[in-house]
Amino acid sequence: MDLQFKRQSGTPTIAIQLAPQALAATGLKAQDVLDTIETAYAGARVGQAFHGTRTVDVDVLLPESWRHQPAQLARLMIASPLGPVPLAQVARIDVTQDRYSIQHDGGQRLVTVTFNTGGGSLQRIVQAAQRTIAASVKLPQGVYLDYTGAAAAEQQTRNELVLYSALAMGLILIILFVSFRWRVNSWLVLANLPFSLIGSVLAIAVTGVGISLGAVVGLVTVFGVSARNAILQLAHYEHLVEVEGAAWNAELVLRGANERLIPILMTAAVTALGLAPLAFGLSRPGQEIEGPMAVTVLGGLVSSTLLNLVVLPALAERYVQLHPRADAKAVAQPEGAA
Template sequence: AFGSQTIDITVKAPSEETLTAVTAAIATAVTETKSADSVTTSLDDTQSYISISIKRKEAARYALSEVLIGRTLTGLIAPTAIGQVVIDDVTMDLIVETKNSPDTLGELRKFKLTTPLGGTVLLSKVATIGITETAASRTTERGVLSASVAVTPTSDNLSESTAAVNAALASVTLPSGTTATVGGVSQDQVESFQQLGLALLAAILIVYVVMVATFRSLRQPLLLLVSIPFAATGAIALQIISGIPLGISSLIGLLMLVGIVVTNAIVLIDLVNQYRERGGSVIESLLDGTSRRVRPVLMTALATVFALTPLATGVTGSGGFISQPLAIVVIGGLLSSTILTLLVLPALYSLVEGRKERKATRRALKA
């Protein structure tokens, strides 16, 4: 399971207006794809605030500046300490409060400012006052404003949902300096695929090293590793037939198959080598070894397949989203690798080892 259950889109923009517009456009585009149960943004939660925009020309007529008006309003609405006083060894803040400070928007508009010229002027005459809505919270990344769009997919097929989100993202024209990147559960899956891919390569390498030490040959272990592509063929084919999307559980199943399918090949080739050490030819050893190993190899594979059938059919309940893809991959890989191991591997062994035997026979005849 991933830490996040949503596909997240991170939007970065140089201004708040651009950020709001692009985030809304992306959310609308994703919603129209009908591939999401819900689409939410970090800008959905809003809060209201009083907006005061100074009319610079009008304020200049009364010798007022934005700084002076701002300082006056700050002391009016949120008075701060102008000093401290000590009474009976107790230090107290000294705060000057304005009598009859405005409590409503109408009273604020009627508030009279004292000008440097000694007169008064209504605040509404030198400023535009209103209530504006903005995002309840803002985030920045390295000084750039950012917002996020969270998409909850309708389907369990994360690859399909991610493709739909990317298509919706591509349909939105981004202004200059604005970026949008996909993350969340989609990014988690990509990273998990990369890690399991490396683990799969490491497992194949370890298996090869062990077989080289066992068979004391560099060539025969390569023949045995052919069973891995055989297993991958069946695993992918059965997954496509079943309609189960490729996921982390599927890759874990492939990782398990590396050890399972190679075991059958080792059992077969090891017996063939024993017959050859006793003086048998390659063809005779293959025929005898295959005929003796076909039954135990089939029984082992079928036993594993039958044991995993309940998981593959999804009768395990709520845990099926993890166990079902894994079981399907292992069953498909076992079926294909078992059949191909018993048919193709002996042919490859005969081709490689038989060539060595024929060369040795020709040398003996020439001698």
């Protein structure tokens, strides 16, 4: 961890403090002295000259050799009613240090302290820093700390992601119940989704990345991949029975799982190949979000793939109960439904 902060002091400065008694003795005003100093070092426009048809401004200021020698400032002559007097006679000149920049935020002075993490969860490192500072640093009256930056932005993004995920889940529920002809399939998809995250949770625990923004994005990704595979699997069962007229039994369940085996494995394999480099570079700087996301998705792909190929077909065989209708087609109802 490298700690950085912007120094606000240490800049060499020439301080000029006017002496009121000396000004009164020479008949000068403070503004007279300040105007002379400004003219000598910043310049003052005193007129214009003409060069052919061109107008040239005339500015008065000290020669460059004088302006670049602070020791010459004391010898600067000030015009007074009693005649020219050196600046050292009416003012005290000191070489000191002062702030070269003062930052403000909301009308209050601000000092920014930043640091880069060397690995691990960003939220965990920031929380540890907050505990250490609270226990060992006593702030003066009127001074307070405000933690911002990537950690605060990550926390805000994570809260928004949870909100949007909840809204998306509600929309998914509506679509499932409208799309599936077998109502029980909607409940099977919902029951399968939480268990598909087992691999993600284990990967987060083993690697110690914590519940960061990247991990949450990874969980949502696994959620979507598992839901897609489950929907396609159960929709294929509906197609085999409703369209092809196959009988609903254990052989059909096994046939449907075998026909969906290659697409599910290809989805998992391609996703894993794309995320593997990010997972291997988990501790590299700049991958505080991508690394945990890759680890979470890879762990979730293992569990979701096994669930969709092994557990979901068994649940479908157990809970999908078909009853003949008047037109000789099949209707699926949850077990125990009247």
